[in-house]
Amino acid sequence: MKPKKISQFSILLLFLAVTGSAGVQEDFSAANSHYGAGRYGEALKIYLQINYQLTNWQVLYNSGNCYFKLDQPLAAKIHYLRARKFRPLNSSIARNIAIVDKSFKDVIAPETPDFISRTIQVLEARLSLNVLSLLLLAAILLLNVFLFLLLKKGRNKKIIYGLVFSLFLSLALGAYHYNRMTGQKQTSNAVISAENSVLRSGPGKSNTELFKINPGLEVKIIDRNRDWVQVSASPQVAGWIELKRLTLI
Amino acid sequence: MKKTGKTIINTLWLLLMATPFVLPAIEAEVRAAINADKIGLDDTLIYTLTFKNINNPIQPDLTFWDDFKTLQTSRSSEFQFSNGASTSSTSFTYYLMPTRTGKLILPPIHYSHEGRDYQTQSLTVDVVKGSLNPRPSPQTNQPSPSKDDFFASPFQNQQPQAVDARLQAVISKINCLKGEQLLFRIFLYTRNRIEAVNMISSPSFAGFWQEWFPVPQSIAASSENVNGLIYQVYEIRKAALFANESGTLTIPALQFELQIVDSASMFFGAKPVRRSTQAIKINVNEPPAAAAGLPVGQFSFLVSCPQTMANSNDIVTLQIKINGSGNSKTVIPPTFPNNELFQVYPAKISQENIYNSLDLAGTVKAEIPVSFNKAGAVTFPALEFKYFDPVSRSIISLRSQPLLIQVSGEKLKQDKSMTLPQSAIVQKGEDIDFIKSGPIHDQARYFYRQDWYAGVIVLLFAINLLFLLKITIWQRYIIGSPLLKNRQILSLTLRRLAPVQHYEDIAAILDYYCTEKSGLGFAEINNQKIGELLHQRHVPVNSIEKFLFIKSQAELAKFSPLKKTQAELKSDLQLLRTLLKAIDKKLK
Numbered sequence: 080m081k082p083k084k085i086s087q088f089s090i091l092l093l094f095l096a097v098t099g100s101a102g103v104q105e106d107f108s109a110a111n112s113h114y115g116a117g118r119y120g121e122a123l124k125i126y127l128q129i130n131y132q133l134t135n136w137q138v139l140y141n142s143g144n145c146y147f148k149l150d151q152p153l154a155a156k157i158h159y160l161r162a163r164k165f166r167p168l169n170s171s172i173a174r175n176i177a178i179v180d181k182s183f184k185d186v187i188a189p190e191t192p193d194f195i196s197r198t199i200q201v202l203e204a205r206l207s208l209n210v211l212s213l214l215l216l217a218a219i220l221l222l223n224v225f226l227f228l229l230l231k232k233g234r235n236k237k238i239i240y241g242l243v244f245s246l247f248l249s250l251a252l253g254a255y256h257y258n259r260m261t262g263q264k265q266t267s268n269a270v271i272s273a274e275n276s277v278l279r280s281g282p283g284k285s286n287t288e289l290f291k292i293n294p295g296l297e298v299k300i301i302d303r304n305r306d307w308v309q310v311s312a313s314p315q316v317a318g319w320i321e322l323k324r325l326t327l328i
Numbered sequence: 329m330k331k332t333g334k335t336i337i338n339t340l341w342l343l344l345m346a347t348p349f350v351l352p353a354i355e356a357e358v359r360a361a362i363n364a365d366k367i368g369l370d371d372t373l374i375y376t377l378t379f380k381n382i383n384n385p386i387q388p389d390l391t392f393w394d395d396f397k398t399l400q401t402s403r404s405s406e407f408q409f410s411n412g413a414s415t416s417s418t419s420f421t422y423y424l425m426p427t428r429t430g431k432l433i434l435p436p437i438h439y440s441h442e443g444r445d446y447q448t449q450s451l452t453v454d455v456v457k458g459s460l461n462p463r464p465s466p467q468t469n470q471p472s473p474s475k476d477d478f479f480a481s482p483f484q485n486q487q488p489q490a491v492d493a494r495l496q497a498v499i500s501k502i503n504c505l506k507g508e509q510l511l512f513r514i515f516l517y518t519r520n521r522i523e524a525v526n527m528i529s530s531p532s533f534a535g536f537w538q539e540w541f542p543v544p545q546s547i548a549a550s551s552e553n554v555n556g557l558i559y560q561v562y563e564i565r566k567a568a569l570f571a572n573e574s575g576t577l578t579i580p581a582l583q584f585e586l587q588i589v590d591s592a593s594m595f596f597g598a599k600p601v602r603r604s605t606q607a608i609k610i611n612v613n614e615p616p617a618a619a620a621g622l623p624v625g626q627f628s629f630l631v632s633c634p635q636t637m638a639n640s641n642d643i644v645t646l647q648i649k650i651n652g653s654g655n656s657k658t659v660i661p662p663t664f665p666n667n668e669l670f671q672v673y674p675a676k677i678s679q680e681n682i683y684n685s686l687d688l689a690g691t692v693k694a695e696i697p698v699s700f701n702k703a704g705a706v707t708f709p710a711l712e713f714k715y716f717d718p719v720s721r722s723i724i725s726l727r728s729q730p731l732l733i734q735v736s737g738e739k740l741k742q743d744k745s746m747t748l749p750q751s752a753i754v755q756k757g758e759d760i761d762f763i764k765s766g767p768i769h770d771q772a773r774y775f776y777r778q779d780w781y782a783g784v785i786v787l788l789f790a791i792n793l794l795f796l797l798k799i800t801i802w803q804r805y806i807i808g809s810p811l812l813k814n815r816q817i818l819s820l821t822l823r824r825l826a827p828v829q830h831y832e833d834i835a836a837i838l839d840y841y842c843t844e845k846s847g848l849g850f851a852e853i854n855n856q857k858i859g860e861l862l863h864q865r866h867v868p869v870n871s872i873e874k875f876l877f878i879k880s881q882a883e884l885a886k887f888s889p890l891k892k893t894q895a896e897l898k899s900d901l902q903l904l905r906t907l908l909k910a911i912d913k914k915l916k
Contacts, residue, residue, distance in 0.1 A: 104767060111765050134772035137764040144763050165771050171761035178760050184673065184697075212775040219788045226795040260776055287657050290676055304384055315678065 103129055107138065114141065119148040136165035140172060147175070152182035153294050157270050160297065160328045168204040183295030185271075187313045208259050215252045221245040269310065269325040271296045278318025282307035289318040298325070356381040358439050360448035368459035369429055372399060375422040377448065382441050387420050395432040396424040402528045402583060421528075426455040492557075493518035493586050495564075497579065497605035505615050507624035508718045509653050509687060510569040512538075512579065514605055517552070517559040521589035523598045525564050528583045535577040535612075537655055541566040541683045568688035570655040571612040579608040619716035619723050625654025629713040631728035639737040640703045646731065648675075648694040650713060656681070656690025662711045663696060669706045673697040700735045707732050817844045818912045825901055831892050834882035834904070841908070845915050855880065865914040875907045 110125035123145035129138045143158030156179045163172045180186045192200060222245040228238045271294050279286040282304040298310035301317070308325065311317035357380040367373050373396070379385040390398050400423040426432060434451040493516065500511040516525065531540055549560040564584070571577055582605045587598035615624060630649045638644050648661045656679050664672045675694040682689040700706060708731040717724050775781045806812060821841040828834055842858050843850055855876050862872045878900055885892070892900070 107768055108765070111763055114763050129768075133768070133770035135768040136771060137766065137768055141763040144760055147760055171764070175760040207771075209775050212781060216781075216784060216788070219785070219792070223788055223791050223795070226792060226799070230795055230799055256776070263774070288677075289679070302383065316676075 103132055110141065114145065119145045123149065134165075136162040136169070136172075139165075140169075140175075143175065143179075147179055152179045153270070153272060155179050156183075156295055156297075157272075157326050157328065160268065160270065164328065166204065167200055180295070184293040185296040185312075187296070187316065190313075203259070208256075208263060211252065211256050211259060215249070215256050218245060218249040218252050222249050267300050268328040269298055269300055269308075270294075270328065271298065271320075271324060272326040273324035276320060276324045278310070278316070278320055280318060282309075282319045286319065290316055292316075292320075300327075356441055356444070356446065358382070358437065358446040358448055360434070360437060360451060362434065362451050362453060364453070364460075366454040366456065366460065367426065369426055369455055369457055370459040371426075373424045373426065373453060375424050375434060375451075377420045377422070377437060378417055379419075379439070380417045382418070382439075383416070385418050385420075385439070385441070388437050388439065390422055390424070393424075393435070395427055396434070397427055399423040399425050403530055404526065404528050404585075426453070429455045429457055431455075491520060491588060491599075491601050493520055493522065493588060493601060493603060495582075495584060495603045495605045497582070497608055499569075499579065499608050499610065501610075502608075503611045503613070504571060505624055505716070505718050506571050506574050506612055507615070507655055507658060507716075508570070509625055509655070510571070510610070511687060512567045512569050513563055514565045514582065514584075516562040516564045516584075516586070516603075517554065518562070518586075518588075519557065519559055522562070522586055523589050524587040525562075526585045526587075527565060528585050528602070529580070529604075531567075531582075533578075533580055535571060535573050536569045536579075537572055537657060538570075539568045539681060539688055541568070541688070570658075571610065574612045574614045577610050577612055579610065581605055581607045615716050615718075616721075616723075622723065623652075623654040623659050623715045624718055625652050625715060626717055626719070627652030627654060627659075627713070627715050627724075627726070629711075629726035629728060631708075631711055631731065633708070633731045633733060636732065637734045637736065638700065640700045640735050640739040641737060643673075643697050643699050644733065646696045646698060646708065648692075648696065648711070648728075650692045651689065652715070653687050653689055654715060656692050659690070659692045661692060661694035662713055663694075664698070664708055664711070668701060669704070670698050670700050670708070673699070700739070702739055703735050703737060705732060706735050814845075814915075817841060818908065821908060822905060825905065828897070828901060831882055831885040831897055831900075834901075835879065835886070838879045838882065838904075845912075862911060862914070867911050867914045871907055871910055874903065875911060878904050878907075 106125050106129055110122045110129070113119075113122035113125065123142060126138055126142040126145060129135075130142065139158050139162035143155045143162060146152070146155035146158060156176060159172055159176045159179065163169070163176070166172060222242070225238060225242040225245050229242060232238060271292050274294060276292050276294075277288045278290040278292055280289055281287075292312070296312055298312045300308050301311055302309035303322075304319075306322050307319050308322050309317070309319050310325070357378075359378045359380070361376045361378070363374040363376075364371075375390075375396075377388060387401065387403065390396070402421045404419050404421070432453050432455050434453065436450045437448045439446045496515045496517060498513045498515060501508075504510055516522065532538065543565065547562045547564065549562050552559050552561045569579075584603055584605075586601045586603055588601050590599040614620075615622070628649075628651045630651075632647050632649070633644065634647070635644060646664070650656075650659050650661060652659075661675065661677065663675060664670075666672050673696070675696040678693045678695075680691045680693070682691070698708075710730045711728045713726045713728075715724055715726075716722075807816075818841075821837055824837045824840075825834070828837070839850065839853065842848075842853055846853065846858070846861055848857065858879075859872055859876060862875070863869075881892075881900075
C-alpha cells in the first residue's frame, strides 16, 4: 500500500472513530436530558443501548439511578456495583449503594479495610490498567535504552545503576500488571437475585441448609463446582448456592 | 563493577529464559498409571487416576469394564505450594482383578472440567495364568509382631517383618438409638517411629452423619502392654457419628498409609506402610414412637432479646440458642407465630461445633428479626423445645420464658412487601446522588488485550534479547574468536588505509598489520623477518618485493624532503590493498 493510500485510510478510520464516539456521546446527553425531565424509562432505554456498545462507569451509574427511580432496587444495585468496579472509591456510587441497600432485607455492613488494603484500593483506583500497561512498556523501553548504552559505551557506574533500576522497575510493574490483569478477568462478586435462596453446606441440594438469604445481598465468590458456587457474604455467612440464583457483577 | 555487570547480565538472561515458563497458567491434567505391565490372573492390578489442578473431581466409574472387576477403590488428595504456585492433585486408586488372560486394554478415561475435555492414555496389561506374586510360605506362620494383628490387613503380606504397626477402631457404643451421638476413634499401636499418617479411604460411610474432629498438630502417645510387648498408642482420628437409619449398620474398614521412619535407610527416610482398621457393626434402634422426629441427646435451650424497649418502626432480633450433644444438623429451632402485634421474618440460622475430648457439642443459633405492628407492651410467647434423652430414655421438654418488650412511638405506614419501594426511602429524606454527565469512553477496552500491545512487548523483549546476545555471546565468543580476529586485522588495516593523505602514515598501519599477523613485537619486526615470513607462507616473490618496497618508501617518507604526489599515493594505496588481500589469504 502506498503512503498516500495509508494516510487516506488512517484519516477515514479517525473520522469513523470520532463520529462513532460522537454518536454515543449524543445519545448519552439525550438520555441525561430524559432523566432530568423525569422520563426515567426512556432514559434507561438509551443507557442500556449505550451499555451494549461500550462499558463506562457513568453509563452504568446512570442506569442504576433509572432503575432505582423505577422502583427496581435489585437492578439498580447490580448496575451500581458494576460501576464501582471501574470507580471503586467514587463517593456517589457508595452513597447510592447505601441508599438502595435500605430496600433489601439482608444487608451486611462492609468490613472496614485495614491501612494496607485501603492503600492498595486507592492505588488501584488512581492507576488504571491502561496507564499501568503504558508504564510497563516505558519501563521495558528504559531497560532497552540502558542495555543499548551498555553495548555502546561499555560498563560504567551510571549505566549499571540505570540497568538495575530499570530491571527492577520492569519486574515490579510486570508482576503488578499481571496481578491486575488476572483480577480483571475474574468475576469475584455477585448479587443474590432469586427469591427464597438458601446457602448450603456443599454443592448440591442434598446438603444441609445453612442460611436463608434474600435478593440484593452482595456476596463474594470463593469457589465453583459445576453449576454451584461457594459464596461468602461475611466471615460468618458463607455457603454454596446455585449459580442461576446469582447475578455476576 | 565488572562483577556486578556480569551478575545483572546473567539475571537478565535467566529472566528472559524464564519468561515463557512463568506466563502460562497452571494447567489441569488427568493421568492414568498402572503398577505392573504383566500380572497373573489371580493378582490384583493397581490402577491410579490422578487429577492435577482439578478441584473435587468426580470419581470415574470403572465397573463397566468387562476385562476387569473393581475390588476396591480409594481416594487421596495432595496440595503443594511451590515457587509461589499452588498445585493440587487428587488420586483415585482402583484395585482391579482381571477376568481373563491375554493382552487386556484399559480404555482411556474421558473427563470434562470447566468446558475442557481431558483424556488419559489407554494402557495394556499382559495377563497370564496363575499369580506372579510369590505367596507366603507356610513356615512364616511362626509368631511375629506383624502377624498377630488385631485385625486382618489386606496389605500385611506386602510389609516387611520389622514393621510393627496396627490400627484399631473403637466405638463408644455398639447398641444405640437412631440420632444418638457415638464417638468413633482410631488408635495406632506401634513399636516403630511414625512420621506421618494419611487416611486413604473415603471418610464418609453410609447410614451415618459424621463429623470428623480436626486433626491436631501433634498427637501425644500413651504406652500399653499388649501380649508382653510395650506399644506406643496414638489416637490418630476421631469422629462423632449419628446414625440416621435403624438396623445393623457397618462402619467399613478404613485404610491408612503410615510413614514409618526407616532407620536402615542411608538418609533416615520414611517408608510407607498401609494398614486398615477393622470393620465395626452397630445395632441401631428406633427411638420410641412418641420421640419420632425429635433430636436425640441432651440439650439446653435459651431464648433471649437484646432489648426490653423498642420503637414501633424498629426491627428487633430475637435470639434462640440450642446447645447439646445431639446432631445439631437435625435441630430445628422453634419460631414465634405471627400475630396482630408483631410480624416475624425468616430466621438466620447458624451452627457451631465444639470438639470436646469425649464428645462433640453442637450449638444452633437462630436470629429472628421481628417488626411491630403497633405500640404497646408486646409479649412474645414462651417457646417449647423437645428432645429425646437416651440416658433417661424419656422425652424432655424445655420451655423458655415469655419475652416482654415495651414498644413505643407512632407506627409509620409502610408497604407490607419485603422490598421497600424507592418512594418510601425518599420519604425518609434520602435520595440517591444525581446522574453523571460528561465525555464517556469504553473503559473495558484494555491495551493489554490488543494485538499491538502484545506486539510491542514482544518486540521490546526481542530487542533486549538481541542486545544481550550481542553483549555476551557475540562479543565474547564470535568477535573474540581467532578466526574473526584475523579477518578483523585485514579489514581494520584496509579501513585505516582509506583516509590516508600522507605517504608516511602508511608505515604505522603496516607495522600494526605485520605485528598482529606475525605475533612478533614492534622491537622484533623488520623487513627481513617479514620477507622470511611471507616467503615461508608461499607468498609470490613479486608480491613480497612490492609490499616491502611500499613499506620502506613509507618509512623513508618521514625523513625525505621529496613528497609523493596525490596521484602516486592513490596508485600505491590501490596496489597495497590488492597486495594485502593476496598476502592475507596466505597468512590465514
